Amino acid sequence: MTPAARVQSAIDLLDAVIAAARSGGASADRVASEWLRARRFIGSKDRRAIRDLVWAAIRACGEVPNTGRAAMLRLAQGDAALAALFDGSRYGPAGIAPGEPVADGGVAPGWLVEALDASGIDEAERKALLTRAPLDIRANTLKTSRDALRLRLPAPSSEVVAPQGLRLDTGAAAETWPEYAEGLFEVQDAGSQLTCEAFAAKPGETIVDLCAGAGGKTLALGAAMANSGRLIACDIDRARLSRLPERATRAGVRAETRLLDPGKERVGLSDLISACDGVLVDAPCSGTGTWRRNPEARWRLSPKAIARYAQMQAGVLDVAADLVRPGGRMLFIVCSLLDAEGAERIDAFLGRHRDWRAEGPACPIGKPRGKGWRLTPGADRTDGFFFASLRRL
Ligand SMILES: C[S@@+](CC[C@H](N)C(=O)[O-])C[C@H]1O[C@@H](n2cnc3c(N)ncnc32)[C@H](O)[C@@H]1O
Numbered sequence: 579m580t581p582a583a584r585v586q587s588a589i590d591l592l593d594a595v596i597a598a599a600r601s602g603g604a605s606a607d608r609v610a611s612e613w614l615r616a617r618r619f620i621g622s623k624d625r626r627a628i629r630d631l632v633w634a635a636i637r638a639c640g641e642v643p644n645t646g647r648a649a650m651l652r653l654a655q656g657d658a659a660l661a662a663l664f665d666g667s668r669y670g671p672a673g674i675a676p677g678e679p680v681a682d683g684g685v686a687p688g689w690l691v692e693a694l695d696a697s698g699i700d701e702a703e704r705k706a707l708l709t710r711a712p713l714d715i716r717a718n719t720l721k722t723s724r725d726a727l728r729l730r731l732p733a734p735s736s737e738v739v740a741p742q743g744l745r746l747d748t749g750a751a752a753e754t755w756p757e758y759a760e761g762l763f764e765v766q767d768a769g770s771q772l773t774c775e776a777f778a779a780k781p782g783e784t785i786v787d788l789c790a791g792a793g794g795k796t797l798a799l800g801a802a803m804a805n806s807g808r809l810i811a812c813d814i815d816r817a818r819l820s821r822l823p824e825r826a827t828r829a830g831v832r833a834e835t836r837l838l839d840p841g842k843e844r845v846g847l848s849d850l851i852s853a854c855d856g857v858l859v860d861a862p863c864s865g866t867g868t869w870r871r872n873p874e875a876r877w878r879l880s881p882k883a884i885a886r887y888a889q890m891q892a893g894v895l896d897v898a899a900d901l902v903r904p905g906g907r908m909l910f911i912v913c914s915l916l917d918a919e920g921a922e923r924i925d926a927f928l929g930r931h932r933d934w935r936a937e938g939p940a941c942p943i944g945k946p947r948g949k950g951w952r953l954t955p956g957a958d959r960t961d962g963f964f965f966a967s968l969r970r971l
Contacts, residue, residue, distance in 0.1 A: 579624040582663040582670025585650060587620070588631035589671060592646030595632065599642050599877045606636060606874040633873065637708045640684030640691075642877035647671065648681040655680060686869075686876045693884070694866065697917040698947065699954070706956030707915075711870035713750050714960075715763040716771050717742040719801045720830045722762045730757055739942050740771035742801075761828040764797050769867075769953040769960025770913075774798035774858075776939040776951070776965060777909040781806035783855040786847070788812050788898050793822035793833070795860055795911075800831030809833040810850065814840045843897045856907045857898040861891045863912035863919050867962020870955055884918055891923045899931055902970045909939070910950070911965040920964030921948025927968070939967040 579587070591613050595606045604612070610632065614625055635649040638656075643649035651674065654661040666673045685691055685704045694704055715735075717724040724742050728735055732755060735744040745768070752758055752765055774795050779785050779802040787796045790811035800809050811833045813819040819835055826833050838846045864887050865875050891912065898908050910927075912919045925948065928934060936949035943960075944953040950966030 579620070579627075580667065580670060581627075582665055582667045584624055584627045585631060585660065585663045586669060586671045587624075588628045588635065589646040589650050591628060591632050592635055592643075592649050595636070595874060596643060596646060596649070596877075599874055602878065605872065606632070607872075636873045638683055639681045640876075641682045641687050643681030644679065645681075648679050651678065652681040652683055655683075687879075689881060690866075690876060690879060693916055693918070697915055697920075699915050703915075703954050703956040706954070707866070707869045707962065708873055709870055709955065710748050711767070711955075711961065712748055712959070713746040713752060714738060714740075714766060714768045714771070715744050715746065715752055716740065716766045716798060717744065717763050718761055718797070718829050720805065721760070727757065727762055730762070731755070732757075738768040738771075740768045740775065743768045743771050759828070761830055764794070764825075764829065766794060766798065767961045769958065769963045770794065771798060772941055772943070772953065772960070773860075773909065773911045773963055773965045774802065776941050776967060777856060777858055777907075778940070779803050779809075779856060779858075784808045784810075784850075784853060786810045786812060786850060786854050786857045786898070786901055787833075787860070788843075788857055788894055788901075789860045789862065790822060790835070791815070791818045791860070793825050795858060796822060796833050797825060797829045797831050799858065800826065800829070800833055805830075805832045810836055812836045812838050812843075812847070814838050814843075843894075844900060847897070847901060850901050852900070852903050854901045854903060854906060856909070857901050858909050858911070859894050859898045860911045861887075861894050861919075863887050863891065863914040864916065865913055867913040867915050867953075867955070867964075870961065884916060887914075888918050888923060891919060892926060895923065895927045896930070899927075899934065899970070904970055906970050907937075908968045908970075909965060910968065911963060913961055913963055915952065915954065915962045915964065917948065920952070920966075921950060924949045924966045924968070933971045934968050935971060937967045937969050939965055941965075 635653045638653045717727040779799040796811040953963045
């Protein structure tokens with residue numbers, strides 16, 4: 579493929595990503611995988627170059643662009659070599675017409691920039707939300723140690739502040755390595771690892787991971803508990819939860835799974851009311867802290883969506899509160915940096931539950947935010963998280 583043909587392919591793929599974002603369809607990652615699967619004739623170097631162009635264009639556009647070409651033109655505004663590829667060559671994009679529409683730049687839609695600003699995320703931090711994320715892994719202490727793992731890995735790594743964390747170069751194909759198949763490590767952002775550390779699950783405890791999804795954090799809790807005690811992973815999403823047992827088997831983690839009925843969570847959890855030492859609430863959220871990995875997610879948000887997430891967060895917090903024994907604890911986590919999904923949710927929870935107190939979560943990096951704690955890509959070089967540690971009196 580010529581460089582210009584790669585640009586035109588990236589424009590075509592962007593059109594598909596934009597259409598999916600507008601209609602609430604599949605994520606950019608899935609759209610790209612399907613688009614490339616249907617074009618097997620495209621070689622691996624070209625695929626990588628097309629993907630890189632598409633993701634760079636997504637990062638460059640704060641609002642959902644009208645067309646893939648307008649998005650690519652926005653990227654080309656800061657890149658003369660890219661602009662020169664709009665040369666009308668065979669398979670390449672047509673030349674740039676005078677006054678041709680260019681997509682808006684910026685970090686995010688205006689209302690969202692304002693909401694981040696009001697939540698103490700300044701311009702430098704907002705820009706950091708769109709940098710490329712490193713690839714972090716967590717040594718699985720059920721099977722190895724961080725030092726032993728480091729010696730076995732086929733690529734260089736550096737230690738991160740999370741006690742079992744290692745950082746690899748972006749793009750390392752870690753999930754294809756035999757050490758991954760053996761369950762010696764999991765791919766998990768260092769910030770996510772630190773939230774699990776802050777929860778401090780211990781052997782012998784009864785722990786519920788209420789919003790377990792496919793088990794990213796469940797596996798870390800299982801390792802911390804050394805498979806002693808009871809670990810119950812719950813979710814309302816059958817497809818996500820069904821991926822957990824296979825991952826747990828690979829990691830050697832013993833965990834029960836429970837599919838809950840939305841709105842009737844307490845029915846499915848009736849045997850665990852006031853019976854848990856701890857409940858982890860990794861609540862559904864807008865994901866504003868994970869734009870480094872999913873930059874197109876910011877095209878899909880709306881004030882209404884944030885309000886819906888806030889309502890869901892209040893709901894799962896109240897369910898979790900019923901499960902914790904007196905003296906027990908809960909850790910609320912969101913990968914969002916908006917106060918509406920973080921500090922404000924905790925204030926509202928404490929207003930509804932007078933028998934609960936917030937405790938400063940133990941974390942070696944980050945900053946306090948309201949009654950919780952925050953990790954940010956700019957200051958902490960992790961995904962963005964808000965988390966709060968709560969104790970039942
Ligand atoms: C942030 S994701 C969890 C990610 C997961 N803990 C991990 O580390 O990979 C939030 C999850 O909450 C689930 N969820 C939403 N509402 C819920 C509810 N009422 N009860 C339990 N889970 C819920 C969603 O299906 C989603 O899987």
